[in-house]
Each structure stands twice: as structure tokens, then as C-alpha cells.
Amino acid sequence: MKFTNGQWLLRKGINILYPMQVFDEIIDDESLTVYSPTSIINDRSDTINCPMITIKFSSPLENVIRVQIYHFKGTKKRAPDFEINENKKGKITIFSKDEYVIFKSGDLSAKVSKNKFNIEYLYKDKLITSSKFKSIGYIMTENGDKFMREQLSLGVGECVYGLGEHFTPFVRNGQVIDIWNEDGGTSSEQAYKSIPFYITNKGYGVFVNYPGNVSFEVASENTSKVQFSVSEEYLDYFVIGGDTLKDVIANYTELTGKPALPPAWSFGLWLSTSFTTDYDEKTVTSFIDGMLDRRIPMKVFHFDCFWMKAFQWCDFEWDKTVFPDVKNMLTRLKDKNLKICVWINPYIAQKSPLFDEAMDNGYLLTKENGDVWQWDLWQAGMGIVDFTNPYAREWYKEKLRYLLKMGVDCFKTDFGERIPTDVLYYDGSNSVKMHNYYTYLYNKAVYEVIAEEKGEADTVLFSRSATVGSQKFPVHWGGDCWATYESMAESLRGGLSLCLSGFGFWSHDIGGFENTATPDLYKRWVAFGLLSTHSRLHGSSSYRVPWFFDEESVDVLRFFANLKNRLMPYIYSAACNAANTGIPVMRAMVLEFTDDPACEYLDKQYMLGDSLLVAPIFNEEGIVSYYLPKGRWTNFLTGEIVEGGCFKKEKHGYLSIPLMVRPNSIIPVGSRDDIPDYDYADNVEFHVFEIEGESIVSTSVYNVQGQKEVEISVIRNDNCYRVNIKNSNKKWSVILRNYKNVKEVINGTFEVVDFGVKINPDLKTDSVTIYV
Numbered sequence: 001m002k003f004t005n006g007q008w009l010l011r012k013g014i015n016i017l018y019p020m021q022v023f024d025e026i027i028d029d030e031s032l033t034v035y036s037p038t039s040i041i042n043d044r045s046d047t048i049n050c051p052m053i054t055i056k057f058s059s060p061l062e063n064v065i066r067v068q069i070y071h072f073k074g075t076k077k078r079a080p081d082f083e084i085n086e087n088k089k090g091k092i093t094i095f096s097k098d099e100y101v102i103f104k105s106g107d108l109s110a111k112v113s114k115n116k117f118n119i120e121y122l123y124k125d126k127l128i129t130s131s132k133f134k135s136i137g138y139i140m141t142e143n144g145d146k147f148m149r150e151q152l153s154l155g156v157g158e159c160v161y162g163l164g165e166h167f168t169p170f171v172r173n174g175q176v177i178d179i180w181n182e183d184g185g186t187s188s189e190q191a192y193k194s195i196p197f198y199i200t201n202k203g204y205g206v207f208v209n210y211p212g213n214v215s216f217e218v219a220s221e222n223t224s225k226v227q228f229s230v231s232e233e234y235l236d237y238f239v240i241g242g243d244t245l246k247d248v249i250a251n252y253t254e255l256t257g258k259p260a261l262p263p264a265w266s267f268g269l270w271l272s273t274s275f276t277t278d279y280d281e282k283t284v285t286s287f288i289d290g291m292l293d294r295r296i297p298m299k300v301f302h303f304d305c306f307w308m309k310a311f312q313w314c315d316f317e318w319d320k321t322v323f324p325d326v327k328n329m330l331t332r333l334k335d336k337n338l339k340i341c342v343w344i345n346p347y348i349a350q351k352s353p354l355f356d357e358a359m360d361n362g363y364l365l366t367k368e369n370g371d372v373w374q375w376d377l378w379q380a381g382m383g384i385v386d387f388t389n390p391y392a393r394e395w396y397k398e399k400l401r402y403l404l405k406m407g408v409d410c411f412k413t414d415f416g417e418r419i420p421t422d423v424l425y426y427d428g429s430n431s432v433k434m435h436n437y438y439t440y441l442y443n444k445a446v447y448e449v450i451a452e453e454k455g456e457a458d459t460v461l462f463s464r465s466a467t468v469g470s471q472k473f474p475v476h477w478g479g480d481c482w483a484t485y486e487s488m489a490e491s492l493r494g495g496l497s498l499c500l501s502g503f504g505f506w507s508h509d510i511g512g513f514e515n516t517a518t519p520d521l522y523k524r525w526v527a528f529g530l531l532s533t534h535s536r537l538h539g540s541s542s543y544r545v546p547w548f549f550d551e552e553s554v555d556v557l558r559f560f561a562n563l564k565n566r567l568m569p570y571i572y573s574a575a576c577n578a579a580n581t582g583i584p585v586m587r588a589m590v591l592e593f594t595d596d597p598a599c600e601y602l603d604k605q606y607m608l609g610d611s612l613l614v615a616p617i618f619n620e621e622g623i624v625s626y627y628l629p630k631g632r633w634t635n636f637l638t639g640e641i642v643e644g645g646c647f648k649k650e651k652h653g654y655l656s657i658p659l660m661v662r663p664n665s666i667i668p669v670g671s672r673d674d675i676p677d678y679d680y681a682d683n684v685e686f687h688v689f690e691i692e693g694e695s696i697v698s699t700s701v702y703n704v705q706g707q708k709e710v711e712i713s714v715i716r717n718d719n720c721y722r723v724n725i726k727n728s729n730k731k732w733s734v735i736l737r738n739y740k741n742v743k744e745v746i747n748g749t750f751e752v753v754d755f756g757v758k759i760n761p762d763l764k765t766d767s768v769t770i771y772v
Contacts, residue, residue: 013142059105062090108241164195170603253582259504261579268299268676330407350381363392387441389426416465483512504578507534530560562673574609611665639755
């Protein structure tokens, strides 16, 4: 929200109080509190009728500083609140001088100037941002509204990223962003997943700890500041430091929750009935058998909304006129080695037999007069389940539990954005703050019931809406995109932004949701979709099986689905890393190459894990322009070596995409291409790429339970490579990519293969030496 009129004036009806100086300070073992009057105090009489701002500094984690700013501290705070992990205290140092007082957590410090109030935030004694004089403000309007505001400085060339899955320009500078979830599609300024956390290429992050609407002015109202404000008497935010941007994201997710590890099978291909299409068991089976007959590996079949009767969403009952033999149908489908997903939402239509049951038991949100809150948008007369009510929550979970026992494996948790603010909650929560937070409770309840029935290691959702902490309940997809190249690009922008906001996994509707893609667009989107963490064929009014587009689409889908399955040892290793550290699997280039200024604005390419660069193709000509950072990169598909440090322009056929391997990389490649969940360590090939100079490069292979099974390191010294492997009791091999000449192999044999030399170690050996 804007409060100023240019550089000098305030907007009409706006009055702002600023902390002017530090009048007093209180220091204890864990916090620093400073008291700052809003006028300069020259003598005792100045303390009369003078408002004061209270600012408290504390640290829940090392290298994280919490800043709580109050005008009136006694204002009653009503739920909800984000779940914050404060169990790992960092080393805190506080010391006061005549001119300033410093609060330090690890390598991050806040230096508060006393005479002319401002705060400098430093990491390893280097300034990263600051709250300058008159940046903090308590704002009153002539209408009686109250706001608390902060402005944190931006340096020259500093770029701001994140704030959730926004589809507007990737770099947030110049934008006005409200943290307010909406069902707005992917082509507007609205977002399904609004996260009040941003990160910059200067190496720090800021998280505003407020579940309601946070208004961000990112280098817009003031071009050298990020302004954020809330309509409250207080403001609570965290400054998050780290040696790298990855460290910042790791610290943020330590604070708000690490992404859960999705089951390995969920990384396979999902096929949907689509939304408004006609389908029954015969149709569904024909699609599945059509995929199998064409040797296209798929793992999950999804039933969208009309598995239930029209006007009755949700009643959690299969439409018996279309599916008369549900239990046996599910058994028949699962006998084809498939998992089953069904669509749900948190709304109960009036025609649903469950509406009266929920209404009579007080399970739906109500108005102040006690009436059930209802409207006709989406479902006629629908009410909304109140997940703050523990009885409603268990009631909802029991409906899902019945489906899980029947054979359903997971749920697509749609909606959760259009939550009204003129309602009452069972637990007395503030309805405005609940607008964004509702999705957390909704998805948490669904995640819990799957984990209770299937075990947490086998639990996954396919969710659209999210808020802070929702990363704990993966996977999330990008919502309603259009069947256009422009929408494909905006989907990627949104996904990269979400992954810079603490989310480890992300997907999108291959081919676009609205309308029907051309065969050309479908094939290009397939390549992008199968090189995302999760891959789903889904649409609105038409089916998404490839032979409905053209026969070449069958070949393209098969090729990239096989490729993804072969890459699963690498992808799943990145997934386990995301669950352990919070660092996403799909990464904006700036996250991996923060020091390369050419990467700052790149939003049409990304890193898949540490080592693979993916550049989707966004035009009918098959032409792609992408950037390679410095080093000798290798095309994984063709073996071509390309020198980086520049932009490349290429033309690609449908069975090709820039899939470039970073130098100093080991890519574990699996032995199967027909399923995503198999023994990744058995017959694994370790592809070694461009080890530069005298280096040590290592990687790990995890099993499908998320446990590290194999660790491998490759040490290069002149023309000698030494390969060490730990914990392997299975057959493995090493392929030195881009090498043909081998003089000697100790503890193994070698053979020349495509793109290099394959080293076959002696049985059970854990060390091989190669001379080239």
C-alpha cells in the first residue's frame, strides 16, 4: 500500500509517526529491546504526550534476526499464526556503545544507531540492507485505519525474487505485490500461493511473519527500498543471512519447515481424465492401455472432478451411473502397477448429502448471525469446511479415509483461495488473517490422513493453493494456465519464484489447462514437463493422451518419460537434498550462479538439481536462446561440448532440448526407463563430466526410502582418475564422458561406448584407478 506522494509529501489523509532516537534499551541474555519516541527528547517535558515505538530484536536460529515492532503492544492478537521453529538457538552477542547498540546472531548483526534512529543489517560485517531514518512508520489515516510499515534498502543492481508463485516478471523490482491468495489463473497479477518472503542477489532474505495481507512495494513507491506494511499495531519480520543464497533458503525453511520428501513413484508420469470431458471405466482403461501399448511409462492415473456427480462436490461418493463397480475398477487399475489420485476441494455443495450433516454439526463457516456462509460461485449453495474445528477436521478426514481404504493413493487438493473474510471460525480466529492461512489447515488435514493410512513415506498431495509452511505438504502445481507458449513461459516464471520461496517441488499442466494445445506446443511442453520435478498431463475440455495430437507426440512423450525414469537416481538425490536442506530441486539460475550477473534476470531456463541445465523451447520454430555460465558444458543427449560464458542460440527437433551438464559433475543414471521407483543403486552408471584441474567431485545415490545408499567420489590428478565408492554391494560402472583413450584401469576393465569410455570395476571393488 502506498502512503507517500512522491519524495517529499504524504498522501492526503495520511499521518506517520517515526522512531526518532533510542531513548532507552533493555538487554537480556536472548534479546534487545529499544524504546524510541516519535519526537526528539530534549528535556523531560518532551516525554509528555509523545508516542513511542518499541522494537525488540531476538534470534530463533543462528544467522536469523527477528524484529518485532510495536505501537500498542496490548492489542489482542487472534489466531492464526505461522508455525515457527525456534528450538535451535544461535550464539547471541549484544553490546552497547554511546552511539549505537549491536545485536548479533552468528555472523548476522543488527546495528541500531541511537541518536538518529536507523538499523543496519550486516553479514560478516558487510552491510546487506538497512532500515534508514524514517523507514519504520506507524501510519494513521483519516478513516481511522492503522498500519505499521518498514522499508529496507536496496543497493545498486540489487534484484528481489520470491514472494510466492507470482506469474508477473521474475525480478520483483518495480512491482506492487499483495500477499493475498486468489484464484486468478496464471496470466494475472494474482497468485494462488502468496508467500511473504523475498530473497535478493545480495545474499539475504526477509520473511514477514504475518498470515494476513502484507502489502509489498518492491522498488516501486521508493525505488531504492522494499516497503512492506500490515494493517496492525505491530509488525514482525525476520532478516535471514547466509554465506550463499542456498544457505538463506536453508535457514528460512529451518524456520518455517522443510519440504517433505515425496514418494519416488510420484515423480513418474501422471495422466488425468481432464476436467469437463466425458469418461467412465471403459474410457479410462482405453487411455491407460493405450499408453501401455505404446510403451509410454506412466505411474499415476488421476480422476478429476466428475468422478463425483455434478452439483454434489464434494460428497466423496463415486458417481455410480458412470462407475458402477468402483472397488473392482480400482483393483483392475492398480493391477497395472498404477497409483490412483482423485480430485477434492474443501467446499460442500448444498445438493451434497453431506451438506445437512456438516451444517447440523457446525462444521461449516458461518456468518455473524449464525447462518452458514454460502454462495453460488463454483458450486451451487456451497459452504466451506471449518478446519479450525477439530470435529469438522476429523469428519472431513474420515470421508477421505474411506477412499484411501478403497484403493485411492493420494488427492489433488484443489482450491482453498477464495476464502471469505466476513465469517466466524470455531476457534475464534481472525477471518482476515485466515484468508491465506486456510489452505495450510486444509492441506495439512489431507496430508495427515494419507500419512495415517499409507505411512508418511508414501504420502503426497497435488495442491494448488499455499501459504508459509505449505512446503511441508508437497507437491504443488501452477494452476490454470492456457495452451499457449506465453502461458508456458509464465508458468515457469511462477514455478521458479515459488521455488525461491521455500518450496522444494513444483509441477504444471503439460500442454496447458485451458483450450487445447497444438501438436507443436504439446510436444515442446512435454519436454519441459518431464524435466520438472513432477509431471502431469491434464486439461480442461479435452483429453491429453498424446495420440489425440499426432503420432509424433507419442514418440516424444515416450522419449522424455523414459529419460526422466533413467535420471531418477539423480533427481531423487536432489529431492532428498531438498527434504534435508530446503534447497529446491528446480532452481533459478541466480540460485546456482549468484555471482554471475548474466543470471540475474534469467527466467526461461533453470537448473534441475546441482548439475543439469534445462532450457525449454517457447516457439514454433524450435529456436532457443539460453545462457551458459563459464566452463565446458556437455549436452547430455548428444555429448556435444560447449564452451560457456555466453548466450547460445540453437534449433532443436522435438526429441531434443538443451539439457546441459555443468562441468565438475557426476550424474547417476539408472538401469530402468519403464518405472520411476526402482533400485537406483543396482547397475547404476555414474557419468563423469569435465573434471577440471586437480579436483574432487562427489555425489550420492539414495534408495526409494530416502536413505543414502551409495556415495561416490572422483579425484582427478593430472591424467589419473581415482574413483572411490562407499556402501555399494551392487553392480555399478563409471562412464568418463568425452574421453576415448584409456591407457590402464586398475581393479577393472573398460570399453568404448557412446560419448566416452565405460569403466567396469571388478566385482565388489570399492576403488578404481584410471589412467588416460
